[in-house]
Amino acid sequence: MEIWINPACSKCRGALGLLDAEGASYTVRRYLEDVPDAAEIREVLARLGLEPWDITRTQEAAAEELGLKDWPRGEASRDRWVEALAAHPELIQRPIITADDGTTVIGRTEEAVRDVLRRGDVRP
Numbered sequence: 675m676e677i678w679i680n681p682a683c684s685k686c687r688g689a690l691g692l693l694d695a696e697g698a699s700y701t702v703r704r705y706l707e708d709v710p711d712a713a714e715i716r717e718v719l720a721r722l723g724l725e726p727w728d729i730t731r732t733q734e735a736a737a738e739e740l741g742l743k744d745w746p747r748g749e750a751s752r753d754r755w756v757e758a759l760a761a762h763p764e765l766i767q768r769p770i771i772t773a774d775d776g777t778t779v780i781g782r783t784e785e786a787v788r789d790v791l792r793r794g795d796v797r798p
Contacts, residue, residue, distance in 0.1 A: 675698065675699065675700040675701070675771065675772065675773045675774060675790075676700065676701045676702075676703055676771070676772050677689065677690065677693070677700050677701070677702055677703065677769050677770070677771045677772075677781070678703045678705040678710070678766070678768060678769055678770040678771075679702055679703070679704060679705070679768060679769045680704070680705070680706055680764075680768050680769075681704065683768055683769070685768065685769060685781070685782045686768055686769040688784070689769045689771065689781040689782075689787050690702070690769075692784060692787045692788070692791075693771075693787065693791075696791055698791060700771075705763050705766060705768070705770075706763050706764060709760065709763045710760065710763065710766075711760055712753075712756050712757055712759075712760045715756050715759050715760055715766075716756055718770060718772065718778060719756075721772060721776055721777075721778035722770075722778050722779070722780065725747065725752065725755070726752060726755035726756050726758075726759055727742075727745075727747045727755055729759070729766060729767040729770075729780065730742060730755065730758075730759065730765050730766070730767070731764070731765050731766070731767055732765075734762075734764055734765055736762040736764055736765055737762075737765055740758060740762070742758065742765075767780050767782070768780075768782075769781045769782070771786075771787065771790045773790055773793070775793075777789075777790050777793045778790075
């Protein structure tokens with residue numbers, strides 16, 4: 675299992691704490707340093723069943739600078755959004771947890787983290 679985190683994020687630290695408490699085996703990816711490329715973002719979106727604008731942090735300064743709130747949301751704009759996330763990883767919602775079996779969640783709540791623990795094969 676891999677978890678994309680920003681160590682400064684309290685939601686990420688909470689998810690890590692819960693994974694540790696449950697004895698889950700995982701790899702940490704500090705996605706601001708080890709930036710996912712567009713293909714990886716598309717793969718995670720497919721696993722989540724979401725669109726890029728669904729995982730975009732629109733309150734970040736980079737989002738304001740890019741004017742993301744005004745970007746169209748549709749198939750024709752999908753690649754533009756993905757490229758923006760790849761170029762500005764701070765815009766990616768966090769933490770994202772991907773289990774080896776494909777189960778993927780945005781682990782902002784304890785319930786979401788527990789969901790991946792229930793469904794994914796995440797224990798050593």
